[in-house]
Amino acid sequence: MTEQPGDYSEAGVPSFDFVRNKIEGRHATSVGSSELAEATPEAADVNTTMAERDKAGADRLEQIRKAMRGE
Template sequence: MPAEVAPAEPTPALPGPVHVDTGYTESGVPTFDAVREKIETRLGTALGAVELAEDTPEGRSVSEQYEARQKAAADRLKQIRESMNRD
């Protein structure tokens, strides 16, 4: 017995031209949403790069050096303030 073939359903027609959001207006100016998306993408990339850099031995070394300089600067500022208060 041969297999029955179901009749094909007609495909619905698409309503008019399909609008594709390119991120630019017809005059070539970037849209606000496109600019915001670009900024958010760059920010995410930068934050990810910092996070990855901090996980390396070199990144930790730089971070430790920065913290040591900040502490030395705070100590020196404290010394200067104490010497000014004595006068």
């Protein structure tokens, strides 16, 4: 049998700590990437556009509800 790194059992199964650290590392990388992406001017433009679309959608939905109630 080949020698396994210290974080694996002789059967080749990773330890709980190894798996947890790997997951936490990936999560931290994901969060950091998101934060960096949101810090760009392009992201600010997209956020502004989405906020405007959400407001327009909510306004239109309210118009439809009023029309259905007969107001």
